[in-house]
Amino acid sequence: MRMRIMALLAACSILLVGCTGDANSSGGTPSTAVQTAPATSATQSRTFNSPEPSGASTEGTREKPTGTVIKSAKSQFGMMLFDGTGQAIYLFDKERTTKPECYGACAEAWPPVLTNGTPIATDGTRQSLLAITKRTDGTTQVTYGGHPLYFYAHEAKNEVKCHNIQGFGGLWLVVTPEGRAAAA
Numbered sequence: 001m002r003m004r005i006m007a008l009l010a011a012c013s014i015l016l017v018g019c020t021g022d023a024n025s026s027g028g029t030p031s032t033a034v035q036t037a038p039a040t041s042a043t044q045s046r047t048f049n050s051p052e053p054s055g056a057s058t059e060g061t062r063e064k065p066t067g068t069v070i071k072s073a074k075s076q077f078g079m080m081l082f083d084g085t086g087q088a089i090y091l092f093d094k095e096r097t098t099k100p101e102c103y104g105a106c107a108e109a110w111p112p113v114l115t116n117g118t119p120i121a122t123d124g125t126r127q128s129l130l131a132i133t134k135r136t137d138g139t140t141q142v143t144y145g146g147h148p149l150y151f152y153a154h155e156a157k158n159e160v161k162c163h164n165i166q167g168f169g170g171l172w173l174v175v176t177p178e179g180r181a182a183a184a
Contacts, residue, residue, distance in 0.1 A: 068115040068142055070130060070149075071123035072177040075160045080174040080182055081125065081144060086157040089113060091147040091181055094170025098133045100141055100148040106168040113142040113149035129179045145179015 069084030081089040090110065095101050102110055112135065119142045121127040131143045142149045152162040152172070163174045164184040173181035 067117035067119045068113060069120045069122055070113075070125050070142065070144060071121075072125050073123065075174065077160065077163050077174050077182045079124065079177050080160070081149070081177065082158075083113060083151075084120075084122070087151050088155055088158075088160045088162075089144075089175055090150045090152060090162060090172045091144075091175050092150060092168070092170050092172060093181060094168070095148055098131065098143045098146055098148060100133060100135055102148070102150065102168065103136065109153055109167070110150040110172065111153055112139070113151060114139050115142050116140070124177050126177065126179070144175055147175065147179070149175065 070089070071082055071084060072079050073082050073086075075088070083089060092102055092110065100112060102112065115132060119130040119132065121130050125144070129145045131146075132140050133143050133148060135141050150172070155161055160174060162172050163182060165172045171181075171184070173184065176182050
């Protein structure tokens with residue numbers, strides 16, 4: 001019970017701070033302008049929702065699931081990962097393997113990057129660094145460079161407010177195209 005209360009308090013403090021002006025952030029209040037590469041057509045990206053079913057099927061035919069698009073673009077923290085719609089992507093430094101540890105209040109504040117199929121690398125990302133991992137609820141989470149990937153629930157597209165933010169027992173950091181955390 002105590003851990004649950006601590007997690008809830010941590011979530012509230014992150015939400016109140018809004019990931020701006022935090023004493024742990026590098027460079028004070030970050031800019032929200034991000035230059036993104038053009039989105040690819042004929043691909044789909046999922047953000048905060050669970051993966052959609054593979055679609056209606058008719059006898060003998062099935063729609064092929066489409067994987068989440070992962071791309072890189074310039075930000076105030078250098079080149080970093082975004083999904084195909086321009087949503088900033090983070091890693092949780094507490095996670096040392098591909099096994100996600102962010103659930104409950106943590107996953108509400110930091111929704112996992114989910115996919116319906118094989119994730120797709122575009123615009124400076126490496127397909128060889130993309131993989132998937134199963135979450136305890138059966139959904140499929142995208143990993144990059146061995147790190148489960150997350151969004152911040154209160155950021156708009158092409159906005160990066162939460163790099164180098166402490167919460168839920170670890171740091172949240174943007175991910176470089178090389179599969180590492182950007183410098184704090």
